[in-house]
Amino acid sequence: MAEAVMNFLNTTLGWVTGALDMPSARAQVFGFQIGGHLFIEVFLLVVILFLLSQKSYKPPKRPLTNKEIDELCDEWVPEPLIPSLNEEPYEPPVLESAAGPHTVINGKEVVNFSSANYLGLVGHKKLLDSCSSALDKYGVGSCGPRGFYGTIDVHLDFEARIAKFLGTPDSILYPFGFSTMFSAIPAFSKKGDIIVADEGVHWAIQNGLYLSRSTVVYFKHNDMKSLRETLENITSKNKRIDKLRRYIVVEAVYQNSGQIAPLDEIIKLKEKYKFRVLLDESNSFGVLGKSGRGLTEYSGVPIEELDIVTADMGHALAAEGGFCTGSTRVIDHQRLSSSGYVFSASLPPYLASAAITAIDILEENPELLSKLKNNISVLWKELSKIPGLKITSSKESPIVYLRLEKSTGSQKDDLCLLEKIAQRALEEDSVFVVVSHRSTLDKCRLPVGIRLFVSAGHSESDLWRASESLKKVSAQVLGGHN
Amino acid sequence: MCPYTFKDCFGRPISSAPDAWFDVVERYSNDNNKTLKRSTKVSRCLNLGSYNYLGFAAADEYCTPRVIETLKKYSPSTCSTRVDGGTTALHNELEKFVASFVRKPAAIVFGMGYVTNSAILPVLMGKGCLIISDSLNHNSIVNGARGSGAVIRVFQHNIPSHLEEVLREQIADGQPRTHRPWKKIIVIVEGIYSMEGELCKLPEIIAVCKKYKAYTYLDEAHSIGAVGKTGRGVCELLGVDTADVDIMMGTFTKSFGSCGGYIAGSEEVIKYLKYTCPAHLYGTSISPPAAQQIISSIRVILGEDGSNRGAQKLAKIRENSNFFRSELQKMGFEVLGDNDSPVMPIMLYNPAKIPAFSRECLKHNVAVVTVAFPATPLLLARARICISASHSREDLMKALQVISKVGDLVGIKYFPAEPLKQYQDGKAVKYD
Numbered sequence: 005m006a007e008a009v010m011n012f013l014n015t016t017l018g019w020v021t022g023a024l025d026m027p028s029a030r031a032q033v034f035g036f037q038i039g040g041h042l043f044i045e046v047f048l049l050v051v052i053l054f055l056l057s058q059k060s061y062k063p064p065k066r067p068l069t070n071k072e073i074d075e076l077c078d079e080w081v082p083e084p085l086i087p088s089l090n091e092e093p094y095e096p097p098v099l100e101s102a103a104g105p106h107t108v109i110n111g112k113e114v115v116n117f118s119s120a121n122y123l124g125l126v127g128h129k130k131l132l133d134s135c136s137s138a139l140d141k142y143g144v145g146s147c148g149p150r151g152f153y154g155t156i157d158v159h160l161d162f163e164a165r166i167a168k169f170l171g172t173p174d175s176i177l178y179p180f181g182f183s184t185m186f187s188a189i190p191a192f193s194k195k196g197d198i199i200v201a202d203e204g205v206h207w208a209i210q211n212g213l214y215l216s217r218s219t220v221v222y223f224k225h226n227d228m229k230s231l232r233e234t235l236e237n238i239t240s241k242n243k244r245i246d247k248l249r250r251y252i253v254v255e256a257v258y259q260n261s262g263q264i265a266p267l268d269e270i271i272k273l274k275e276k277y278k279f280r281v282l283l284d285e286s287n288s289f290g291v292l293g294k295s296g297r298g299l300t301e302y303s304g305v306p307i308e309e310l311d312i313v314t315a316d317m318g319h320a321l322a323a324e325g326g327f328c329t330g331s332t333r334v335i336d337h338q339r340l341s342s343s344g345y346v347f348s349a350s351l352p353p354y355l356a357s358a359a360i361t362a363i364d365i366l367e368e369n370p371e372l373l374s375k376l377k378n379n380i381s382v383l384w385k386e387l388s389k390i391p392g393l394k395i396t397s398s399k400e401s402p403i404v405y406l407r408l409e410k411s412t413g414s415q416k417d418d419l420c421l422l423e424k425i426a427q428r429a430l431e432e433d434s435v436f437v438v439v440s441h442r443s444t445l446d447k448c449r450l451p452v453g454i455r456l457f458v459s460a461g462h463s464e465s466d467l468w469r470a471s472e473s474l475k476k477v478s479a480q481v482l483g484g485h486n
Numbered sequence: 487m488c489p490y491t492f493k494d495c496f497g498r499p500i501s502s503a504p505d506a507w508f509d510v511v512e513r514y515s516n517d518n519n520k521t522l523k524r525s526t527k528v529s530r531c532l533n534l535g536s537y538n539y540l541g542f543a544a545a546d547e548y549c550t551p552r553v554i555e556t557l558k559k560y561s562p563s564t565c566s567t568r569v570d571g572g573t574t575a576l577h578n579e580l581e582k583f584v585a586s587f588v589r590k591p592a593a594i595v596f597g598m599g600y601v602t603n604s605a606i607l608p609v610l611m612g613k614g615c616l617i618i619s620d621s622l623n624h625n626s627i628v629n630g631a632r633g634s635g636a637v638i639r640v641f642q643h644n645i646p647s648h649l650e651e652v653l654r655e656q657i658a659d660g661q662p663r664t665h666r667p668w669k670k671i672i673v674i675v676e677g678i679y680s681m682e683g684e685l686c687k688l689p690e691i692i693a694v695c696k697k698y699k700a701y702t703y704l705d706e707a708h709s710i711g712a713v714g715k716t717g718r719g720v721c722e723l724l725g726v727d728t729a730d731v732d733i734m735m736g737t738f739t740k741s742f743g744s745c746g747g748y749i750a751g752s753e754e755v756i757k758y759l760k761y762t763c764p765a766h767l768y769g770t771s772i773s774p775p776a777a778q779q780i781i782s783s784i785r786v787i788l789g790e791d792g793s794n795r796g797a798q799k800l801a802k803i804r805e806n807s808n809f810f811r812s813e814l815q816k817m818g819f820e821v822l823g824d825n826d827s828p829v830m831p832i833m834l835y836n837p838a839k840i841p842a843f844s845r846e847c848l849k850h851n852v853a854v855v856t857v858a859f860p861a862t863p864l865l866l867a868r869a870r871i872c873i874s875a876s877h878s879r880e881d882l883m884k885a886l887q888v889i890s891k892v893g894d895l896v897g898i899k900y901f902p903a904e905p906l907k908q909y910q911d912g913k914a915v916k917y918d
Contacts, residue, residue: 072658073654073655073657073658076657076658077653077654077657077658077698080657080667080668080699081699082668082669082670082671082699082701083669083670084670085610085670085672085701085732085733085755086610086754086755086758087758088754089754089757089758089761093757093758093760093761094569094761096568096569096570096571096572096573097571097573098573098574098575099564099571099572099573099574099575100574100575101559101560102560102561102564103560103561103564103565103566103571103572103574107571116571118566118570118571119564119565119566119570119571119572120565120566121565126563126564126565127561131561131562132557132558132561132562135557135562135775136554136557136558139545139550139554139557139775140545140550140554141502141503142502142504142544143504143505143542143543143544143545143546143550143743144743144744144745144775144776144779145542145543145738145739145742145743145744145745145776145779146504146739146745147504147536147537147538147543147739147740148504148535148537150497151496151497152496152535152536152855153498153500153504153508153510153533153535153536153853153855154504154536155497155498155500156499156500156501157499157500157501157524159499160499179598179745180598180600180769181769181770182597182598182601182765182769182770183600183601186604206768207764207767207768208768211604211605211608211633211764214633215629215632215633259768316770318563318565318770319565322561322562322563322565323562323563324562324563324597324770324773339497343600343625343626343629344600344601346625347624347625347626348598348599348600348626349537349599349739349745351745352745352773352776354557354562354775355563355773358562358563436571438569438571441569441767443609443762443763443768444609444762445608445609445762445764446764455570457566
């Protein structure tokens with residue numbers, strides 16, 4: 005057996021060597037000796053190349069057939085467009101007359117603390133006269149955006165007037181106060197920039213921050229220590245900090261708590277860490293400062309230190325719309341890139357003319373400011389004595405903000421209690437105050453509370469009435485609750 | 487939007503009401519258009535640029551006295567949000583009126599049209615939802631969609647078959663990366679597209695959306711009040727039942743001569759919006775005189791003021807638009823837009839022709855609006871004409887004359903003009 009295998013092997017070997025040693029195998033090409041083994045090598049090379057060129061095995065792609073897509077589409081069930089509401093939404097009281105310091109609700113006259121009518125200009129004769137003449141001349145609407153014949157001379161007059169009043173080179177007028185901040189922020193801050201904002205800013209600013217796609221860092225509400233730490237953190241951690249634009253966004257008087265921002269400290273921090281400041285003066289314009297020029301006058305900071313100042317005209321100026329003021333370059337940039345300005349119809353001319361008249365009245369009657377300051381301090385003193393409610397707003401803020409001393413733990417229940425208080429105050433004592441309602445989209449986590457907007461048009465007796473009523477009602481509601 | 491060289495073509499101030507004829511303030515510049523200063527000179531021009539479709543822009547005999555009365559009663563502003571102390575009896579009346587005009591169960595009104603879109607979409611849509619919007623939608627819709635955090639997909643302008651394709655693909659694929667099914671899908675279209683003048687193909691789009699269970703959102707900023715037999719917008723014009731459109735949005739700036747925007751929908755939707763929409767909770771309520779202007783102008787349109795001025799206005803705007811468009815086309819201009827649409831863009835194509843067209847027309851006392859990048863693609867610049875019911879036939883003839891002359895000068899008659907009209911005695915008269 006072994007012999008047969010050996011014989012077989014020998015003959016195969018002899019055959020192979022014979023084939024390799026064949027005369028044709030010993031050719032000479034280009035001076036190289038080609039042995040027969042070269043054919044084997046070439047053959048192996050060809051086999052290797054063939055295997056490499058084969059595609060690796062991939063499972064075949066099977067796109068969904070039309071029938072399968074149809075089935076998926078039939079199976080898919082969308083959620084309802086809106087989630088079902090478990091409770092009835094809050095129905096606000098309906099005013100039957102102008103929203104002045106006194107107004108009529110359900111046929112009864114009430115003292116109105118729910119309108120941000122700080123200078124008491126609602127119903128002022130001069131304002132109404134200038135509006136009537138503007139309505140006769142221009143009609144109601146402006147029928148076009150600012151770029152396309154919607155710029156009416158009263159708009160330009162107002163912009164010049166407000167710039168002169170505040171001492172800035174230029175200003176720009178927006179058709180709606182709400183849209184001012186959420187158009188101004190994305191016009192300047194883009195993806196990759198850094199914004200440090202107070203956690204208590206209102207929704208329009210939050211939306212502007214979101215739309216700008218910048219990195220937003222919030223600091224503790226009105227806490228300068230937290231702001232300093234945040235700025236320190238950002239500047240030390242970020243190596244590319246010098247190449248990025250950096251902003252601090254604060255409000256002068258916070259809508260959500262009534263606190264006043266310490267502008268001089270913010271300016272010091274801004275200079276140290278080289279940030280730019282955007283200030284929203286909706287509730288401080290026409291209120292703070294010796295002549296009503298806002299937080300800059302009140303804190304003694306020159307307005308040139310601030311880069312962008314915005315304000316809503318629906319508060320002290322008793323008109324509608326908003327404006328933004330700053331250096332010429334800042335304003336010119338917004339005229340081309342601010343979406344709420346370029347893509348929207350402009351402010352109705354009668355409102356611009358009302359605002360100009362309001363500024364005139366403010367300049368001619370500085371006693372309105374002192375009356376307002378007096379009213380605020382009287383009310384603040386009285387309301388700080390209410391058991392169960394605590395004032396969180398600053399002493400000079402025109403928004404007096406009361407929150408529950410002992411929270412129930414859930415915002416919804418707090419809101420319920422506060423609404424009861426406000427409702428009873430309205431029904432029993434004809435004092436109209438409001439509770440801060442929050443949207444589900446609002447990120448602000450500050451406690452809810454009762455807000456009173458103080459006006460220069462309120463008399464001392466109105467203030468007494470309000471404080472007595474709140475004392476009585478809160479004792480009843482909170483005492484019963486406890 | 488524009489370099490300094492033709493800055494004077496945009497933002498021209500006016501010093502009168504934006505009616506059919508208005509006063510354009512002349513501006514001069516000492517530094518090559520870097521800054522433009524107002525002069526005291528004005529020129530009386532024909533207004534082809536303002537959105538004044540039904541002619542309510544200036545003082546109106548029915549509306550203005552009522553507006554002034556409301557001004558005296560309620561003052562120009564309530565200084566308060568709707569949910570605080572800004573809801574007056576007038577606001578509630580306005581909402582009921584708008585709902586009945588638009589033929590929906592309920593409506594909610596805001597102080598500004600732009601904010602209406604930007605603040606509603608984040609409330610309705612959130613993470614895990616899909617927004618499919620037309621490629622030429624307005625900036626406010628784009629902003630609102632971005633602010634909502636939902637995924638945005640775009641379908642080719644006004645092509646329902648592409649919308650169907652996108653819907654099928656998206657429902658089958660699900661959310662990106664996780665492939666979970668979408669929570670909800672909403673399709674956003676406009677009634678009349680402001681840069682094209684086209685009507686949206688609403689019946690086909692609604693049919694597609696119903697088939698795939700997507701919600702629909704119709705933005706009627708330019709079409710409400712301007713089209714339709716009784717001015718109720720594209721739904722009336724195209725015969726679509728308003729119950730098929732989930733949310734209808736519109737603005738009052740164009741046809742009603744006022745300001746503000748509205749959303750109309752079912753009672754539940756409006757209740758939910760009143761509960762949580764930020765524009766309702768935090769934005770100042772609409773100015774009472776503006777609200778009264780809307781109510782009065784709707785009354786005029788419906789004929790409830792005792793006259794037939796409303797019907798006359800609606801017929802006039804339709805007649806004017808169709809006449810103007812056909813005449814321009816006969817002259818050889820390339821005019822976009824559908825019949826009955828009061829918006830007609832005249833193509834210029836070359837951006838260098840924009841200042842030429844605009845300035846020459848102004849020299850002849852016709853004020854036109856020219857649109858450049860980025861509102862339109864760079865090489866598709868156009869001049870956009872907005873016809874109004876307050877334009878008389880003579881006004882239109884003058885406009886046609888001037889536009890034809892300037893068109894020849896600038897060279898924008900891209901199509902051959904219609905053959906010259908022949909008179910009986912064989913003499914050809916230039917049809918100008």
